[in-house]
Amino acid sequence: MTNPVPVTEALPRAGAVRYFGTYQLLRLAGKSERSMAWLVAPREGRDLLLVLPRTQPAGLLALERWTETVQRASRLQHPNLAVAVDIGVQDGWPYVAYELADSAPLSERLGSQGLPPSECASVLVQLLCGLAFAHQSGVAHQDPQGFVALVDDHGRVRLAGLEVASAFDAEAPTLATQRAAAQRDVLAAGLLLHQALSGQAALDEADTGRVIERLPPLGRDFVRLPWSTANLIPEPLRAIVNRATDRQERQRYRTARTLSRALEGWIEAESGGGGALALLSDRLRAAGVLPAQPGAAGRLNRLGAMERQRTNEIAEVALQDLALAFELLRAVNTAHVRGVQVSGSGPVLTLRRAIAMLGIDGVRRAATALRPWPGPLADDAATDLLQLIARVKRAGRVAAALRPAGYDAEVVMLIAMLQNLGRLVLHYHFPEEAQQVRRLMQPAPGAERDDPGMNEQAASFAVLGIDVESLGHAVARHWGLDDTVLHMIRRVPLETPVRHADGDNELLRQVASAGNEVVDLLDAGAPLPLPVLQRVAQRYGRALGLSAKSLQEAIDESQRPAGRAAAPRGDASRNTAGAAS
Numbered sequence: 001m002t003n004p005v006p007v008t009e010a011l012p013r014a015g016a017v018r019y020f021g022t023y024q025l026l027r028l029a030g031k032s033e034r035s036m037a038w039l040v041a042p043r044e045g046r047d048l049l050l051v052l053p054r055t056q057p058a059g060l061l062a063l064e065r066w067t068e069t070v071q072r073a074s075r076l077q078h079p080n081l082a083v084a085v086d087i088g089v090q091d092g093w094p095y096v097a098y099e100l101a102d103s104a105p106l107s108e109r110l111g112s113q114g115l116p117p118s119e120c121a122s123v124l125v126q127l128l129c130g131l132a133f134a135h136q137s138g139v140a141h142q143d144p145q146g147f148v149a150l151v152d153d154h155g156r157v158r159l160a161g162l163e164v165a166s167a168f169d170a171e172a173p174t175l176a177t178q179r180a181a182a183q184r185d186v187l188a189a190g191l192l193l194h195q196a197l198s199g200q201a202a203l204d205e206a207d208t209g210r211v212i213e214r215l216p217p218l219g220r221d222f223v224r225l226p227w228s229t230a231n232l233i234p235e236p237l238r239a240i241v242n243r244a245t246d247r248q249e250r251q252r253y254r255t256a257r258t259l260s261r262a263l264e265g266w267i268e269a270e271s272g273g274g275g276a277l278a279l280l281s282d283r284l285r286a287a288g289v290l291p292a293q294p295g296a297a298g299r300l301n302r303l304g305a306m307e308r309q310r311t312n313e314i315a316e317v318a319l320q321d322l323a324l325a326f327e328l329l330r331a332v333n334t335a336h337v338r339g340v341q342v343s344g345s346g347p348v349l350t351l352r353r354a355i356a357m358l359g360i361d362g363v364r365r366a367a368t369a370l371r372p373w374p375g376p377l378a379d380d381a382a383t384d385l386l387q388l389i390a391r392v393k394r395a396g397r398v399a400a401a402l403r404p405a406g407y408d409a410e411v412v413m414l415i416a417m418l419q420n421l422g423r424l425v426l427h428y429h430f431p432e433e434a435q436q437v438r439r440l441m442q443p444a445p446g447a448e449r450d451d452p453g454m455n456e457q458a459a460s461f462a463v464l465g466i467d468v469e470s471l472g473h474a475v476a477r478h479w480g481l482d483d484t485v486l487h488m489i490r491r492v493p494l495e496t497p498v499r500h501a502d503g504d505n506e507l508l509r510q511v512a513s514a515g516n517e518v519v520d521l522l523d524a525g526a527p528l529p530l531p532v533l534q535r536v537a538q539r540y541g542r543a544l545g546l547s548a549k550s551l552q553e554a555i556d557e558s559q560r561p562a563g564r565a566a567a568p569r570g571d572a573s574r575n576t577a578g579a580a581s
Helices: 060-074 117-136 175-198 208-214 235-244 256-271 275-287 296-304 311-319 322-333 335-341 351-369 379-402 409-418 421-429 431-440 456-464 468-479 483-488 504-521 530-544 548-558
Strands: 018-020 023-031 035-041 048-053 084-090 093-099 103-105 149-152 157-159
Touching: 023 048, 060 084, 060 093, 117 149, 117 157, 117 175, 117 256, 175 208, 175 235, 175 256, 235 256, 235 456, 256 456, 275 421, 275 468, 296 311, 296 351, 311 322, 311 351, 311 409, 322 351, 322 379, 322 409, 322 468, 351 409, 379 409, 379 421, 379 431, 379 504, 379 548, 409 483, 409 504, 421 431, 421 468, 431 456, 456 468, 468 483, 483 504, 504 530, 504 548, 530 548
Parallel strands: none
Antiparallel strands: 018 023, 023 035, 035 048, 048 093, 084 093, 103 149, 149 157
16 A cells, blocks of 8 residues: 655655655655655666656646647657656656666765866756757656756766646647747756856756746846855856846747757867867868859869969969968878978968979869858858958958068968868857857947957857857868967957067068958948057057058058059068968
């Protein structure tokens, strides 16, 4: 004879043996406003996790709808979803029993110090993979909590309780309600990530559902990771976690897949398992670094007629197509070509030298091998990429005009353009992620000064788990460019003071950075006001001798027709300098 226990009752007294139907209640694993979970022992076999809703269905029709919904969810098979072994009703309370399989609830594995960052990210990635699979199948969890995330000693995670906390509605959910439930699941997962990493429940409330009710748009509280935690939290991971619970609803992750991708990107980069290049390798093989720009056929015809032209004239044609320029640099800087033809020399950073090494036939082969425009991109993404390419080229021209006398215009131009390699790769290979980064960088409509959008680094961390420049560095390193060049193609951070360059390499980096900063400030060709130019001039003035006037002249110079080399500032009689040729 069983002694049923109401689901609202607390943990049984020590020594008391209580039953729920045929299941002996061992201990309460956890409860929220929507659901609760007990560790139970069946009459035979191993212990199970029993998950129940906190309210009873009102009527037979509601119970039938609940049973149908939960049974459909239980049929999903995924490595990160717990297996339901029993679905039933006891004394009017519906329940689902799940295999434990030597696992324990995540809530029982968390101490006051939380989990180490890498372990925490791995746990949440698995949980999110299970959620993403369920969402794609039209199923939501409805109440992700730490007590339904089962973790074994090997770190394997399985999520229990799909749809157990679903409303007892007689009508089937609409697409809109399914989408809203999935987004709520993702927000709850973000709160679990916050707690698992910091060791503290967000807002001192373990129930993720109650926290959600206190966050916008339902409430006015906000959740961010504390700066002081037992485990040091890397900045990229901090950006991911804070985005997951951002007070601006529009900034949060909309799907389990996007949050999972960000965490996976951070894990790859942190573990040294390939990082950014691991994300890119397959796409680079399939679609190249960039597609040939519109008009490629005409450029190829011109190249075909330039057998005896000088290399600088051929280089002018190649520079018109950023994809071709980058492909030529890649071709001459790979380990094979450098080992055979330029052993012992530094990296090649001029198209003139690349063309001299490859020959006109090699240039034609490179041009022919490019993916036709726009590659796999949809029209909107192709338009965005074309606009970015135009900005990058202009930054190169501005930087070339800002270079001191004696420095090679083409070297400066290419370094300035390579400082945007990660942004170009992002827009071409990850157009959806590029849109997310752009959206995160925008302030909220009508936002006040204390509520701006993220900077580019934080936004890329939050979307990819890595910063945009790391994408470009991964590609450049893959080409064979050395640490010296990798340093030059990393922009001077905006928060870092610009000091007098201690050599040509640093000076080239600073000039290229200045050109990029000027173009970033230009808004659709609108002239920059004098105070803005003065701020940039003040930042670089001591190191490069720039003034607001020289910046404006460089902007004007960049608007000249393509192919005409910008004149350097100062005396042009010096020999060409620079670390790379």
